[in-house]
Amino acid sequence: MKRRIFLSLMVIAIAAALVAGATTSYFSDVESANGTLTAGTLDLRVNDKDGNVALFNLDNIYPGYSTSGYITLSNVGSLSGILKITSVSVENKENGLTEPEIEAGDKSDKEGELGDLVKIKLTLQNNGPFSLESPEATEGVDLSCGPFGFYYDGTINGLKNLSRDITTLNAKSSVKIKYEITWPDGGQNDNKAQGDSCSFTINFSLKQT
Ligand SMILES: [Ca+2]
Ligand SMILES: [Ca+2]
Ligand SMILES: [Ca+2]
Numbered sequence: 073m074k075r076r077i078f079l080s081l082m083v084i085a086i087a088a089a090l091v092a093g094a095t096t097s098y099f100s101d102v103e104s105a106n107g108t109l110t111a112g113t114l115d116l117r118v119n120d121k122d123g124n125v126a127l128f129n130l131d132n133i134y135p136g137y138s139t140s141g142y143i144t145l146s147n148v149g150s151l152s153g154i155l156k157i158t159s160v161s162v163e164n165k166e167n168g169l170t171e172p173e174i175e176a177g178d179k180s181d182k183e184g185e186l187g188d189l190v191k192i193k194l195t196l197q198n199n200g201p202f203s204l205e206s207p208e209a210t211e212g213v214d215l216s217c218g219p220f221g222f223y224y225d226g227t228i229n230g231l232k233n234l235s236r237d238i239t240t241l242n243a244k245s246s247v248k249i250k251y252e253i254t255w256p257d258g259g260q261n262d263n264k265a266q267g268d269s270c271s272f273t274i275n276f277s278l279k280q281t
Contacts, residue, residue: 113149116278135262138254146246153278155241160231162272176263184268187229190255194224197248
């Protein structure tokens with residue numbers, strides 16, 4: 073009995089060996105295919121920096137004061153995007169009431185008046201490889217489009233809640249926005265802003281086209 077089982081196993085083993093031997097006699101060939109996915113990048117910088125970039129800190133300004141500078145917005149990524157101002161926040165502080173402020177009729181110490189008196193002009197400069205998007209004026213603010221694109225001319229408080237497309241910003245390109253800040257002579261009313269301060273934050277975004 074044991075011998076028969078052993079023989080049967082031998083037969084199976086020989087048959088298996090024959091099958092295995094037969095298989096290796098066929099031609100064969102092996103190939104493969106592969107793909108790699110790399111996501112593009114969309115990376116905005118303000119004046120070559122990321123984050124909330126400080127533009128200026130102006131102290132001791134007065135009626136008749138003016139200054140100007142540039143905001144450079146760069147797409148350092150590999151994809152084109154739409155550059156947009158998503159929002160602007162403005163904060164006015166009274167910093168206490170001086171005697172001339174009270175004389176001029178400033179009664180509240182809750183919010184300062186500087187943002188209503190100081191003007192800002194923002195102009196998109198025509199020195200970059202850009203094409204204009206959505207040239208319509210934004211409702212509710214003193215905003216129109218000049219010959220070269222985005223343009224704002226009004227009080228700092230008027231910037232509140234500004235939201236609009238500026239331009240297409242191609243990969244590895246940048247645009248400049250010139251800002252001009254002036255405190256025009258407002259007569260006796262200017263005294264209401266003595267010691268007041270005003271700060272604003274313009275939020276930019278770059279979105280995939
Ligand atoms: Ca960035
Ligand atoms: Ca004031
Ligand atoms: Ca004050």
